[in-house]
Amino acid sequence: MQGVGIRFWKRPPAAKVIGTASLAPSLPQVRGKAMKFRYGHGDQPLAGFTIQRGVGLGGFGEVYYAVNTAGKEVALKQVQHNLEIELRGVRQCLNLKHPNLIAIYDIQIDADGQSWIVMEYVAGASLREVLDRHPHGMPLKELYRWFGQIAAGVCYLHDHGIVHRDLKPANIFDDLGLVKIGDYGLSKYITRSRRGGQTESVGTCHYMAPEIGKGEYGKEIDIYALGVILFEMATGELPFDGESSQEIIMKHLTVDPDLSRVPSPMREVVARALHKNPASRFDDVRDMIAPLGLIIDERGLASAMQDVEGGAEPKSKNTGHHWDRSGPTAAAGTTESAPSRSRQPPGRPSPYREPIARAIHLGWMEANHWWENLSLAPGLKNLLLAVGLILCAVNAVDLLALVLLGLTLYVPYYAVWWLLQPTASPSRPNRSVHVHRYVNAGPEPPVRQRKTPTASLDAPTVRRKKPTEEQLRVAYRNHFLRRQHPLRLVADITGAWLGSVAVVGVFSTLVGLLQLGRGAASQPLMVGIIWIATVSILTAWTVIMLGKMWQSSTGDDALRRFIQLTAGFGVGGVAYLLAEFLMVPWDEIARESISQIPVHRWRGFFGPDSRPLLPAYVAYFPLVMGVVGWWKQVDPLRRKRLRFTSVVWAAIAAGLVHLIVPFPQPWGALIAASTATAVQLASPWIDPSTLARSEIFQAKEVA
Amino acid sequence: MVVEAGRVRTERAGARESQYHTLWVDGVGGFQLCEDAEVLIGHALPGAVAGVQIEGDLPRVVGALRRADDRFLLQPLQPVALDGRMVDRPVLLPSRAVMQIGRRITLQFSQPSPLCTSARLELLSHHRFGNHVDAVLLVGNTCLLGPGEHCHVRCPAWTDEILLYRSEQGWMMRSKAPLWADGQWQPAGSFPLRSRMRLVGETWSMTWSPRA
DSSP: OBSTTOOGGGSOTTOOSTTTSOSOTTSOOOOSOOBOOSOOTTOBSSTTEEEEEEEEEETTEEEEEEEETTOOEEEEEEEOSOHHHHHHHHHHHTTOOOTTBOOEEEEEEOTTSOEEEEEEOOOSOBHHHHHHHOTTOOOHHHHHHHHHHHHHHHHHHHHTTEEOSOOOGGGEEEETTEEEEOOGGGOEEOOGGGOOOOOEEOSOGGGOOGGGGGTOOOTHHHHHHHHHHHHHHHHSSOSSOOSSHHHHHHHHHHOOOOOTTSOTTHHHHHHHHTOSSGGGSOSSHHHHHGGGTEEEOTTSOEEEOTTTTTTOOOOOGGGOEEEETTEEEOTTSOOOOGGGOSSSOOOOOOSOOSHHHHHHHHHHHHHHHHHHTOOSOHHHHHHHHHHHHHHHHHTHHHHHHHHHHHHHHHHHHHHHHHHHOOOOOTTOOOHHHHHGGGSOOSOOOOOOEESOTTOTTOHHHHHHSOOOHHHHHHHHHHHTGGGOOHHHHHHHHHHHHHHHHHHHHHHHHHHHHHHHHHTOOOHHHHHHHHHHHHHHHHHHHHHHHHHHHTTTSOOOHHHHHHHHHHHHHHHHHHHHHHHHHHTOOHHHHTHHHHHHSOGGGOTTTBOTTSOBOHHHHHHHHHHHHHHSOHHHHHOTTOSSSSOHHHHHHHHHHHHHHHHHSOOOTTHHHHHHHHHHHHHHHHSOOOOHHHHHHHHHHHHHHHO | OEEETTEEEOOOHHHHHTTEEEEEETTTEEEEEEOSSEEEEEEOOTTOOOSEEEESSOOSOOEEEEEETTEEEEEESSOEEETTEEEOSOEEOOTTEEEEETTTEEEEEEOOOTTOOOEEEEEOSSOEEGGGOSEEEEOSSEEEEESSTTOSEEOTTOSSOEEEEEETTEEEEEESSOEEETTEEEOSEEEEOOTTEEEEOSSBEEEEEEOO
16 A cells, blocks of 8 residues: 555544444444445555545455556455455456456555455446336336346356356446446356355345255356346346345245236246246256347347347347447348337336236226327327317216226126135235335345354255244245235225125025025014124124234234224124114014023113113123134134134134123124134135245255 | 637636546545536546546537526537537526537536535436546535435435535535544534545545545
8 A cells, every 4th residue: 555545544443344333432323335445535555556436345345446557447346355265256257358247457466465356447337226216127128238238248157167156236337338247256167067065155145046055056046146137127126025134035945936027028037047946947048038039149249139029039140139339239231129119018017916907007008108109290199189188078977987887897896806816925026125225326245154054144054944834924924914005905905895795795695595495584584684794794894904904913912802802892883773773673583592591680781672782782792802813814824714613613702702791692603603704705815835835846856 | 717709718727727626435426526607518638628528529628617696508619409409609507408519428417406506417428527537516605415316416325415515714514423534533513625535424435635
């Protein structure tokens, strides 16, 4: 080190451990990723190079932007940790030459014996920054431009027997239009004959293939990382995210990605690239990009085929378009290539899962796209728009009627469709989970794991000890249910309410028809059935609302029962009012059961005609609500959608309460049983086998 | 340096040099601060007269940016297009205006903070500014650094904003949090900036430097 830059500021107390230590004990703790560097502008820690500023912090050292004495811009990487593995990888890459790889010029040692890697300086943004600017996915043209060149760079590495091992958006840069892959620190020679024997598990866990924990891997881990990157470029989201590295690694190991938001043909490519079994992934980067209509030519450069849009296989190498700094150009005198077509409809999938809603949404997007690209004079377009609006206004009444008719048909249909849905996918992306991750634009710190028993992120340990169903359930509850968007929660509750109405309605109708068939249908009985159905629905709605509010945690059992019991007062009161309104003829429909009740001992509960009074309702219903753990029947992570034992227990509990507070039976028990049935059938449920499917697969693979 | 009737008259270079500072924000970029009321745009050549120097296919001087109260005027001295239209006389620059100079060089002018007269110049095309900086700040009396969109130097990873402002003592920095300035403990508040001052906060570091 020399020159003007060496001043006291370089070594402030407790600031030598970059990014982890606070400056002084009195400094308040602040949020945000540390972006502090040992050297500042003007420093010359390495002879011949003057540092301009810090660029980034990686797991292996600090990277600076510097200029040499002649004015050449370079990136200087000071190797701080893992010296051997870093330098070994860099030496292997010193003589690689490819336009999509950041060139490594030299390895130098300063006066203090520190190693510095002299690299090509890239002034442009990283893919990480670009992705942060496109939270819903990159434009298709940009996506193809980036991904084609990334693939070309990775393919070149693989062709030279090198696996990058740390592919991630923070390591990929746009150098004035040319995409370049950097950070060879983790690169390593891996050939088929020398697979395995890795001593360290390195990389960034969001892009880390499942097999990395085992320490035996090849270029398939780069294919996997490319799949994650392609997923993120297409959707703006990560396929697997979580609050901790362990959670993310667990998902890489066990959960299948939700590809519903990835448009075809990328969806198929990502699906295969993210296969848990390395052998099932693409064998070569060329195979991976071929379905996207991209090829890597004999010069190692990415080219776009003419019919990329359809994802067709390349027809001939001569029809390709080479990627230059602005994307594919017509190298062979051909016309504009597919990725650069601005007129293609947006490749964004619909966020709706329901087929009709999805079709309407996609249709609207198509129409919107068609309108935007309609080759008409702006004035004419405005005129057409105005005419359309006037026509709509003139026919507003008819249109409104049509909309109402459509809604009348659609709502019941949606309720049925929703009921028939097996589950919410455990891998359904949750935007709120990882948006916060991009607040900091700094590089993602790679997760390095030595294979020691004490390593907290030791993936092999995770693999050896398979997570139990309960662990998966807890992880899912922590990861997804706690972060469920309030609107989604409201949608779930209202959907379950609709479902419970349908369930109770169907069963009540069946009972009514049976009674009709038996010739036992009487008006009092029908009134009783209607009352039971309505009270069951009311009880189910109360239970569903409470259960959905509590689904994010297992919670305090006693407190929940008390809250249910309190809610039971309301249910009892409404049940009483309803019975009075319907004038339920208790003396006729429950004559036998009432006759068994020692009414004379419960004068406050029963009227002179033996019909239950308000106190009976507001005593009986709260107790039934408090005795049964209804929220467990609403829990989406319950073991079965419908458990017969839960229904029986609800009926028994009602009978037990009847022993304390008499209520006409079996009507009380019927309400409890029908409520339990409706609640379980209508509440969303996640099939445990879906949670464990990948785990089973892993077990087979290990075996 | 003065622009008169389309001709450039340069004054003593030494006087001009003293008007520029560069802010090297680690992990973010290098920013040249132009304090002059008028600054020329031109090619980055040895001995260039332009304050905003661009490494591109450009004449020595293409145009001038002149401060007019809280706005900026663009005076073209060579063919310049503003938001796609050629301009041949001084025009007021709206925020986020895109200037095309030369054949392929595009610049964006923006005034991110409506409460501040400072402006930012960024290159949209694949070109670089001279002096290794990433953007040029046409600073008035204040300059904001922080995570917000309204900051002249946007630092997404930062948690707090920092204000640079001019006073009778020269450039000052105001920070809500304590920091280290040239190795000296600096409590929260204002303090003067000195040439080549290294500033280290809890999660950031930067250097305040005279122009190279």
